[in-house]
Amino acid sequence: MQSIRNMLFFVKQYNKQLLKRKWATLLLFLFPICLIGLLLILIAGLIIPVENEPIRVVLVDEDETKESSLLTSLLEETAPDNQFIQIDAMSKEHAESLMETNVISAYFLFPTGFTADLYEGNSVTIPIVGNPSKPTESYVVKELVESMSRLLATAQANILTINEFAKKIDMPIEEREEMLLHQFMDFTFYTLGKNKLLDEEVINNVVTSSPKHYYLLAGWFTLLSIWLLAFYTIAGKEEHEGMLVRMRLFGVTMWQRTFARILVALGGALLLAVLTFIAIEQFVHFDLFMLDYLRFALFTLLYALLFLIGIAVIDVLISSRKMMLLSQSLFTFIIIFASGAIIPTLYFPQSVQFLLPYIFSYESMNWMIDIILEERNYANYTFMVIATIIGMFILWLSSISKERWT
Amino acid sequence: MMRGLMTRLPAHCFRLQKEWKSIVGWLLLPIIMTVLVMEGVGAWQEDTKVPIALVVEEDTQLANQLVDELLNTELLAIHFMALSDALHKLEQHELDSVFVIREGYEENVLTNRRNQVIEAYSSNQSFAYQAIVETVTSLAQQNMSRSKAAFVIKQLFDDYGTVSDWDYDEITKKSRERQENNALLQTTFTYFNMEQEEKESSLPLLQVFGVWSLFTMISTFFLFDWVLKETRPEIRARWLFTSISFRRYGLGMLGIYTVLLSIVDFLTVAIFVALFDITLSLKLILSLLSFRLTVNLLSFLLASVYRKLFMYYVSGFAIALFFITLGGAIIPLDGILRRWPWIEKLSPVQSLLATSIPMEWLVALSVGLVLWIWRGGKVNA
Numbered sequence: 001m002q003s004i005r006n007m008l009f010f011v012k013q014y015n016k017q018l019l020k021r022k023w024a025t026l027l028l029f030l031f032p033i034c035l036i037g038l039l040l041i042l043i044a045g046l047i048i049p050v051e052n053e054p055i056r057v058v059l060v061d062e063d064e065t066k067e068s069s070l071l072t073s074l075l076e077e078t079a080p081d082n083q084f085i086q087i088d089a090m091s092k093e094h095a096e097s098l099m100e101t102n103v104i105s106a107y108f109l110f111p112t113g114f115t116a117d118l119y120e121g122n123s124v125t126i127p128i129v130g131n132p133s134k135p136t137e138s139y140v141v142k143e144l145v146e147s148m149s150r151l152l153a154t155a156q157a158n159i160l161t162i163n164e165f166a167k168k169i170d171m172p173i174e175e176r177e178e179m180l181l182h183q184f185m186d187f188t189f190y191t192l193g194k195n196k197l198l199d200e201e202v203i204n205n206v207v208t209s210s211p212k213h214y215y216l217l218a219g220w221f222t223l224l225s226i227w228l229l230a231f232y233t234i235a236g237k238e239e240h241e242g243m244l245v246r247m248r249l250f251g252v253t254m255w256q257r258t259f260a261r262i263l264v265a266l267g268g269a270l271l272l273a274v275l276t277f278i279a280i281e282q283f284v285h286f287d288l289f290m291l292d293y294l295r296f297a298l299f300t301l302l303y304a305l306l307f308l309i310g311i312a313v314i315d316v317l318i319s320s321r322k323m324m325l326l327s328q329s330l331f332t333f334i335i336i337f338a339s340g341a342i343i344p345t346l347y348f349p350q351s352v353q354f355l356l357p358y359i360f361s362y363e364s365m366n367w368m369i370d371i372i373l374e375e376r377n378y379a380n381y382t383f384m385v386i387a388t389i390i391g392m393f394i395l396w397l398s399s400i401s402k403e404r405w406t
Numbered sequence: 407m408m409r410g411l412m413t414r415l416p417a418h419c420f421r422l423q424k425e426w427k428s429i430v431g432w433l434l435l436p437i438i439m440t441v442l443v444m445e446g447v448g449a450w451q452e453d454t455k456v457p458i459a460l461v462v463e464e465d466t467q468l469a470n471q472l473v474d475e476l477l478n479t480e481l482l483a484i485h486f487m488a489l490s491d492a493l494h495k496l497e498q499h500e501l502d503s504v505f506v507i508r509e510g511y512e513e514n515v516l517t518n519r520r521n522q523v524i525e526a527y528s529s530n531q532s533f534a535y536q537a538i539v540e541t542v543t544s545l546a547q548q549n550m551s552r553s554k555a556a557f558v559i560k561q562l563f564d565d566y567g568t569v570s571d572w573d574y575d576e577i578t579k580k581s582r583e584r585q586e587n588n589a590l591l592q593t594t595f596t597y598f599n600m601e602q603e604e605k606e607s608s609l610p611l612l613q614v615f616g617v618w619s620l621f622t623m624i625s626t627f628f629l630f631d632w633v634l635k636e637t638r639p640e641i642r643a644r645w646l647f648t649s650i651s652f653r654r655y656g657l658g659m660l661g662i663y664t665v666l667l668s669i670v671d672f673l674t675v676a677i678f679v680a681l682f683d684i685t686l687s688l689k690l691i692l693s694l695l696s697f698r699l700t701v702n703l704l705s706f707l708l709a710s711v712y713r714k715l716f717m718y719y720v721s722g723f724a725i726a727l728f729f730i731t732l733g734g735a736i737i738p739l740d741g742i743l744r745r746w747p748w749i750e751k752l753s754p755v756q757s758l759l760a761t762s763i764p765m766e767w768l769v770a771l772s773v774g775l776v777l778w779i780w781r782g783g784k785v786n787a
Contacts, residue, residue, distance in 0.1 A: 035727060041742065042737040042742055045742030128595045129596055132598055153590045158551050158552060161581040161584060169562060190550075190554065196521045197521070198542075199525045201528075203496055209530065209531060211530065321716060346500065347456065351453055352450075
C-alpha cells in the first residue's frame, strides 16, 4: 500500500516536471516527426523527379558499322519502354557539351573496331562516362549498361560458337559472313526482348496491405518508439546522493521511482500515438471493427510497456549518463529495425530470421500488421504477456541489486 | 613524483588526467563503432537472400538446367512447392514472388516460341521483385540463346549434310565456356572530366565516412561537456581566484581537444584506408580537418549555451542525427539538390562526403567564437 502511494507520488512529481519542461517536451515531440519527415522528403526527391523527367543518356557510336548502328537504333527504340530512361544517339562532342550543361546524366560509346572485335572474340570495352554532379543517376546508367553488356556477351558467345562450327563445314566465306550478320541481328533482338519471356501477374488480396499502408503503420510504430524514449528521458530527474539517502529512509525504492517514470512516459507517448493514429485514419480508412481496435490497442500497450522496461533496465544498469544515452539509442534502433519497420523482415538474412520470434517488437509489429493491414480476426497475447512479466521481473531484480550493491 | 609533476602541469590537464579513461574511450568509440557497423552491414548484405517459390511443371533437360542455375544464384532462397501453396504464401507475404516454369518449356524454347514460357506472380509488397525478375529472365535467356545457337548450327549441318557430327551438349558447353573464360564484353566507368577510374563500389549502401561522422559528432559533443562541468554554478566562483581566466582556459582546452581529435582522425583515416576501399588524397585530409574544426567549434559553442548537462547531451545527439540525414549519409541528396541546391550548405556532413570544405559553417562558427571571446567567455555567450 505504501509502495503504491510512493509510486503515485512520483507519478505526480514527474508529471509536473514534464509540464514544467514544456519546451523540451515540445521539441522532443517534434524531433522524430521532423526527422522522419526529412527522410521521406529525401526519398521522395530521389524517386519523384525520375518519373517526370527520365534520366537522359547519350549513346555515341564511333564504330559506325552496320551492326553497331543497328544496335544503336535498337537501343534508342527500346528505351521508351522503360519510362525512367531516354537514350539518344549523337556525336561525342555533342554529348560532352550536353554533359557540361548538365542536361544528360551519362553517355556510353561503342568504340572504333567494336564490331570487328566482337566477331573476332577479342575483348571489347564499352566506356561509360557519368556526370559527376548526378552520381546516383550515373550509377543507375552504369548498372543498366553493365546488365545490357552481360546479355550481349551471351549473344556474342553464341555467335562466335556458331562461327566456329560454321568454319568446320565448307561454307563459302561470303555466305558465312552474311549468315553471321543475320545471326547477330537475330540474337540481339532476342536478347533485348527478354522481358517477353514472362507472363506477369500481381496478386492483391487485401487493399490495405499496399506498401503505402505498410509504411504508414511502420512510421507510426517508429514514432511511438522514439516518443517513448523521449518521454522517458525527459520525465526523470537526477537526484543527488543526499536526496537518495533521505528517500531511502522514507522507504522509497528505486523500483518505485523507475516504475513511476515508466508510467508517466507510457501515458505521454501513448497519448501522442493515439492522436497520430487518429490523424492517419483520416487519410486512409482501415475500417476495422471495434474489437480489432481494442486488440490493436492492447498490443500497442504491451509493446510500449516492454519497450520502456528495456529502456529502464539500461537506465538502472549503466551509471554513466553518456553511455546510457548511447546504449538506449542503440537499443531503440535495434528494436525498431527488428520489428521490420525499416526493411520488412521477409528480407532479413536467414541466419537472423530464427531469432526474430523471440524479439518482442517483431512479435507485436507482426500482430499489428495482421490486425490492421490483413484484417485478421484473431489475436494471441501469450507471448507478449509472458515477455512483459519476465521484463518486469528483470527490471525489479536489477533495481534491487543495484540498490544493494552500490 | 606524481605530485611534483602535477603542480607544473597547466590547469588544463587536471580534467584530462582525472577523466582520461573515459576520454580515451570516447575518442576511440567512433572508430570501433564504424568498423562494427560496416562489417555488420557487409555480413548482412552477403547473407541476405530473397525467398521465392519455384514451381516446375516439367522434368526436361532444359527446365532442369534453368532450375540448377537458379539454385546457384546467391541472391535467391528457393522453395519448391505446389502453385496453390506458393500463392497462399505469397498472399501472406511469406514469399517475395513465385515463378512457374510452364509445361512445354523445353518444346517452346526449342521451337523458338519463347514468349511467356515462365509465369511470374508478385504481390503489392514484393519489394525485391524487379531485381529477381531481372535475374530469372537473364538466366533463362542465356539458356535459351545457347540452345538457339545449337539449333542454328544443326540447321547449318543439315544444309551441308554433316548432321551426324551435331552434338547439342558439346555446343552449349562450348558457348558457356566461351562466355565464362573470355571476358568478352566489359564496361568501364569514369566520371566526366576525371581521369581516375571509379572503383567497383561507387555507390555503396552505406558510406564509411557517413557512419563515422555520426559517431564522431556524438562523441565530440560528449567530450565537450567539460565546458558545462567547469561552469557549474557551484564552482563558477572558482574562476575569480585562478591565475588564468575561464576564457583562456576554454580556448586552451578547445585547442588541446582539436589537436587530440585531429590525431585520432589521422589514425581513423589510416585504419579506414587499410580496411575499406578508400583512396587517400590531400583533398580528403583537408576536408576531414575542416569537418573536425567545424564540429569542435560547434560543440564548444553549443556547450556554452546550455546549463543542464543532460539536455546538452540529448541535443548533441539530436543535432548529430539531423546532420547526417541532411548531409545525405543515409539517403543520397541528388534528388532534392536538383530542386533546392542550397540544401547542401546545411550540413557539414555533406561537405565531408563530397570532400569539400564547409565554408559557411566555418565562417559562422568563427564569428560565434569571436563573439564568445568578446563577451568575455561568459557562460551564456
